[in-house]
Amino acid sequence: MRDDYCDYADKAAAAAIRGMKSEERAELMSRMDDEIAGAVLRNHPVALGMTANEQNLFRLAWRKKRFSAETDQLARTHRALAYVELAVSIVIAFTEKKVGNIAI
DSSP, X not given: OOOHHHHHHHHHHHHHHHTSXXXXXXXXXXXXXXXXXXXXXXXOHHHHTSOHHHHHHHHHHHHHHHSHHHHXXXXXXXXXXXXXXXXXXXXXXXXXXXXXXXXX
């Protein structure tokens, strides 16, 4: 369970990030510090002075750096599921075409 100090530290880091210029913010986030990552990932984008897309890009980069094997496995799983969805739609179309040609 998180304590009040962690919440205070997140809010203080978020306020510091919000007050930075975009170049300073980009340099800070490129370091992928755990304290900064926690503040970015646990706060609303508006509280950080960034867009949701910027926050998501940071989340993806941080996840890739910290959990590269799991991130790669997740990407491969998503690609495999996309192929399964494509195969299912092809099988359905083929079946509908064949069943439609059968006289009952």
